[in-house]
Amino acid sequence: MASERSQMVRDHWRSMTEAAVANPGQTPEEVRERVERFWPALTAEPGGVDYLEVEVAGRPALWAVPKGAAEDQVVFSVHGGGGVSGSIYTHRKMFAHLAKAVGARALLVGYRQEAYPVPLEDTTTAYRWLLDQGTNAGHIAVVGDSIGGGLSVSTLLRARELGLPIPAALMLISPFVDMTVSNDTFATNSTNEAFFYKEVVSFLASAYLAGADPKEPLASPLYADLSGLPPTYVQVGEHETLLGESLEFEQNAREAGVDVRLDVFPEQQHTFQMAAGYSPESDDALRRLAEWVRPKIGLG
Template identity: 50%
Template sequence: MASPESQDLVNLYKGWVAAMQAQPDMPLEGIRKLFSHWGDVTVDPPGVDYIEVDVAGIPAMWAIPKNSAQDRALLCSHGGGYVVGSMYTHRKLFGHIAKAVGCRALIVDYRRAPENPHPGPVNDMATAYRWLLEHEKLAPSHIALTGDSAGGALALTTIARIRELGLPLPAATMPMSPWAGWDTSGKTYDTNKDKDALVSRDTTEGLGSLFIGNGDPKDPLANPLYIDYKGFPPIYLQVGDAETLLDDSLRIAERAKAAGVDVRIDVFPEMQHVFQFLAGNAPEADEAIQRMASWVRPKIGL
């Protein structure tokens, strides 16, 4: 049974949906302001410092836990349909993950759609990965990717992009509730429509169209359902079973396993979209982050 604390995320999401329904013509800046409160449900992790940095012209933020390994890193991509969210909304979430793993985390404030539609975000993330290799002198075997929702998709599509660029691949990736972009073919859009407090077909239609612009919704760099996963590093997916996006994660896992990739997927009962935001607040989020840390630490040599 879901913890009482997990209701905080449900309440947050229902408040956003009600506000947007009450003002159907809410401007984009108004929607971004709503979503700027995503991190309100996350407890600030003690012992983590945050330093903003320029990554080859892209704003980013280091989350640096006390006494953490400096020669390992997580490359983090925030969610928000590529349209909302930022390194600030996700600072505490990725701070918790970095602290649990015991290394630094680089949170990339990739340029968002519609100002910067596909393939802008995935290219920005690939630039940040190259920066870790060249500027920070990190070994690819000491880097893991993680992200949530659209950022969870980027934790997969970025690997496809850096493979295209001929760069060495990272050690592992940990997508949380990855979003298949402008694609509503998942059956859980129907079966979970009354359980998911935030994401609906309307949500995906609205954000997806802004993200894709004039591009192809089935581009593997925009939709992780279409990636050729052969040769990918190990993947650990987490998703809530109340999510409309549950089927996206299940199908990604199936596709990657069929390509011979080492895949783990954990489905958390009664959990909402990116329930890990409840870190420090709800036990389900803390357990999920500990599972991520236990899985990835040996992958990056910790």
């Protein structure tokens, strides 16, 4: 049974649903303001982490540096938010918890929340920037949640096209990788889901695509050739509507020869890891990610 603490994530998403029902004419700016105001409170401060604001190829970024962290290993972090909200600031604590557990620095990259392919151009440029700083690709792990998970996959696919070295590992948290919004779990999990109903995700996908083909591989990496991706770890909640595409992605990656692991967390909602420091399920999930990735980036 899910812990009482983990219910805070469900409560957050339910409050978003209630606000949408009560205010059907909300502008994107109003939705973004609500997320920016309430989302950070889901995550406890990790403690022992310093934050340094920097500019990466003209875009805002944030280093999260745990005390005693390795200098050479980096967790390249891509935040979610459906392409309409979220930022390096809403996600700084979650990614800092992960960085602290790994014992490495995290680089949180900002990207323009505009239609595809603009966000992908920004994340790919940021990844190239990190390599240009002299960081060994074998010491980089990429992580992303929700649409940031899809962007993380697409960034590596684009890096492959450009001939850039591929990082040592990829970690995906409730990844949004299918812009067709056609998986069966949008129906089968509709009574379990607290916010990401098919209508909501269809709206987000339409805004992100802005007319592009929903099966365009770099927009919907579920339909991409996944061969050559590094070892990949996918985490998803049992009760979220995006469960099905995580299951499909794991299968496609395995068939493409990728070393892939998938964990489905009972009774959990979309990006439940945001409750790190409060929820035992969130802390357990980040611990699993850290233990899995440490040897892959040379931390034993």
